[in-house]
Amino acid sequence: MSAALLAGPPAAGALLDEARTRAAQLPRRPELHVIRLGEDPASVSYVALKEKKALEVGLGGVVHALPETTTQAELLTLIERLNADPAVSGLLVQLPLPTGIDSSRVLNAVSPDKDVDGFHPVNVGRLWTGAPALPPCTPAGVIRLLDFYGVPLSGQRAVIVGRSNIVGKPLAALLLARDATVTIAHSRTRELAALTRQADVLIAAAGRPHFITPEMVRPGAVVVDVGISRVGTSAAGRARLAGDVHPDVAQVADALTPVPGGVGPMTVAQLMLNTVLAAERLQAGEVPQELADVPLP
Ligand code: NAP
Numbered sequence: 001m002s003a004a005l006l007a008g009p010p011a012a013g014a015l016l017d018e019a020r021t022r023a024a025q026l027p028r029r030p031e032l033h034v035i036r037l038g039e040d041p042a043s044v045s046y047v048a049l050k051e052k053k054a055l056e057v058g059l060g061g062v063v064h065a066l067p068e069t070t071t072q073a074e075l076l077t078l079i080e081r082l083n084a085d086p087a088v089s090g091l092l093v094q095l096p097l098p099t100g101i102d103s104s105r106v107l108n109a110v111s112p113d114k115d116v117d118g119f120h121p122v123n124v125g126r127l128w129t130g131a132p133a134l135p136p137c138t139p140a141g142v143i144r145l146l147d148f149y150g151v152p153l154s155g156q157r158a159v160i161v162g163r164s165n166i167v168g169k170p171l172a173a174l175l176l177a178r179d180a181t182v183t184i185a186h187s188r189t190r191e192l193a194a195l196t197r198q199a200d201v202l203i204a205a206a207g208r209p210h211f212i213t214p215e216m217v218r219p220g221a222v223v224v225d226v227g228i229s230r231v232g233t234s235a236a237g238r239a240r241l242a243g244d245v246h247p248d249v250a251q252v253a254d255a256l257t258p259v260p261g262g263v264g265p266m267t268v269a270q271l272m273l274n275t276v277l278a279a280e281r282l283q284a285g286e287v288p289q290e291l292a293d294v295p296l297p
Helices: 008-024 041-056 072-084 103-109 121-129 137-148 168-177 192-196 247-251 263-284
Strands: 031-037 060-066 090-093 157-161 181-185 201-204 222-225 229-233 239-242
Touching (some): 008 041, 008 137, 031 041, 031 263, 041 060, 060 072, 121 168, 137 168, 137 263, 157 168, 157 192, 168 181
Parallel strands (some): 031 060, 031 090, 157 181, 157 201
């Protein structure tokens, strides 16, 4: 028996449709602003993809492509300006930043209400306390993918391999909010296979190609492969990519996300929805200036 493939593109398509429909209902077009420093080829291509998807769903926006020599002070000044600009709904700074720039200082300078990457500590706190947050895109995209394919989460035992701030930890918060029983494993976890074999839903986010083998998976489990590692170059010169999950897991699992074409498309689609969510909240909070000037009783 071979696992059902939980392909990303149809689920991402549904997410993009939702973003497009909700954006069209707003009084003003949401704008996604992306700040990129330098010409790192991976960053250039990620940002180009975000720009393309934003156009596809009818969002406005600007890519602020700055030279690698931009100082931290100049970057913070631009973020401050975009934070204050009411036309800007979503703002993100493409990582990694050049050495010499304090990434956490920069990310913390983005207004939490425009932080469409969901990395700001205020959004992290909102996520864990159940307040309306802008959730990080990859974990939120994983939940959307599971929902799209009707995978139940309530009462299910979920095991996440990986505890990063951008994937493992926020995914744990989102799964808990959906009433799953969650365990997070990491590089110091003992008896990892015994733990992963207990999972109804197993999520691999370790960045280790093919390291989840069939013996680590409970027959009938749903397996989500977040990992993407470059494992070589094809004859045509294209990057060969591998997930964290060994292809033979398809013989054991009930359902499995492919790599590429699984979680990846969900991440950028969720970014579009986050921009619309931010715009909805910001535009709902707007009051005419004459009313804003009236002192509160
Ligand atoms: P990361 O920051 O490097 O974190 C990796 C996590 O995996 C760490 O918590 C680490 O444990 C754990 N780990 C590493 N080796 C392990 C092992 N042998 N056993 C158990 N746990 C182990 O990576 P990340 O940013 O979360 O990304 C994880 C993967 O997802 C990468 O392949 C990345 O490219 C991919 N990714 C994909 C998307 C997407 O859109 N599809 C988005 C983001 C990331 P310690 O904490 O103990 O070191």
